Amino acid sequence: MWLAPFKGITEKPYRNAFSRHFGGFDAMYAPFVSGVGNGRIHPSKLSDILPKKDNLTPTLPQLISTDAREIILFANTLQQQGYDHINWNLGCPFSRIANKKRGCGLLPYPDMLDKILEEVFREIKVKLSVKTRLGYAHPDEIHKVTEVLNRFPIDHVILHPRIGTQVYRGEVNLKGFAGSLKACRHFMVYNGDIYNLSRYRDLKERFPEITTWMLGRGALMSPFLPLQIKGITLSDTEKRKRLWAFHQELLEEGRGRISHPGKLSGSMKAIWYYMSGVFANGKEVFSRIKTTKTPEALNHAIEETLQQPFASDKEMGNYFKKDIRHVGRES
Numbered sequence: 001m002w003l004a005p006f007k008g009i010t011e012k013p014y015r016n017a018f019s020r021h022f023g024g025f026d027a028m029y030a031p032f033v034s035g036v037g038n039g040r041i042h043p044s045k046l047s048d049i050l051p052k053k054d055n056l057t058p059t060l061p062q063l064i065s066t067d068a069r070e071i072i073l074f075a076n077t078l079q080q081q082g083y084d085h086i087n088w089n090l091g092c093p094f095s096r097i098a099n100k101k102r103g104c105g106l107l108p109y110p111d112m113l114d115k116i117l118e119e120v121f122r123e124i125k126v127k128l129s130v131k132t133r134l135g136y137a138h139p140d141e142i143h144k145v146t147e148v149l150n151r152f153p154i155d156h157v158i159l160h161p162r163i164g165t166q167v168y169r170g171e172v173n174l175k176g177f178a179g180s181l182k183a184c185r186h187f188m189v190y191n192g193d194i195y196n197l198s199r200y201r202d203l204k205e206r207f208p209e210i211t212t213w214m215l216g217r218g219a220l221m222s223p224f225l226p227l228q229i230k231g232i233t234l235s236d237t238e239k240r241k242r243l244w245a246f247h248q249e250l251l252e253e254g255r256g257r258i259s260h261p262g263k264l265s266g267s268m269k270a271i272w273y274y275m276s277g278v279f280a281n282g283k284e285v286f287s288r289i290k291t292t293k294t295p296e297a298l299n300h301a302i303e304e305t306l307q308q309p310f311a312s313d314k315e316m317g318n319y320f321k322k323d324i325r326h327v328g329r330e331s
């Protein structure tokens, strides 16, 4: 079970607090690094992933780029810092990224993809995996993309079965995923819309070949989901205790980093936008949290929130329905 990357949310403090208070993940993917350039990488670009020993759960660094030299530099720099694997983002759907042929914007250009991989694999000594979608504008783009990926020693392919123009709207395309699973010779990981235990079980039944699952918004909403999938159920009292400790740890860490109180509560609200869904009346819970203006008022709202009943499996399955707004810094 792997944690999906979320730029603006799942940076190091979140990942480590998650590992301490909830656990259940075997690996975590760090949000993408971009604009590393061709010279020496500025240390601030790598502060989320270095030093490697700071990661409480094994972590994979991710890069977004269409410049083979940048990818090589990123790979070699991280190799020197003890990493043996990098992930390449071919899935980010946001227009200002995709318009520059980055993220899923590269998927309509398989020849370019081929050239980049050719150059990269000639020079890197670490493993390379990709996180991708079915396409940018059309789900058939994955066919040619898969042909290209099959020509290289890619470590694994994480596939979110939507196209870029959908962003997170509509249903995941499970037929499209099944087709790619057949055509791709690499180890494949499923990612998309696993919001509760029953959805996970349905997908597991549908794709028995898949042994590794990447959880995104489902785990951000219910941080108990990875443990639950592994058969560990916590009491409600224990869950409340852990949510409070997680919140406190992130708030305290944020205080050391963010001096502006509004910005500090803003960063906590980005987390609670997702995590409110673990409560039965998640939308109302978040409306209350959203209106707070200071960290103190936010704490008070969280204390009240923690007295609310937890959401059922079905309620969690519906929390993101019809909601296309996703809070984070980028992506």
Ligand SMILES: Cc1cc2nc3c(=O)[nH]c(=O)nc-3n(C[C@H](O)[C@H](O)[C@H](O)COP(=O)(O)O)c2cc1C
Residues within 6 Å of the ligand: 004, 005, 006, 007, 008, 030, 031, 032, 062, 089, 091, 092, 131, 160, 191, 192, 193, 194, 214, 215, 216, 217, 218, 326, 327, 328, 329, 330, 331
């Ligand atoms: C706010 C936000 C930030 C994201 N940042 C990244 C990122 O840095 N790298 C990446 O590969 N995917 C990123 N994603 C996509 C997620 O990792 C994941 O693939 C997506 O949410 C679908 O999985 P899910 O349905 O389980 O949430 C981001 C998504 C959102 C909503």
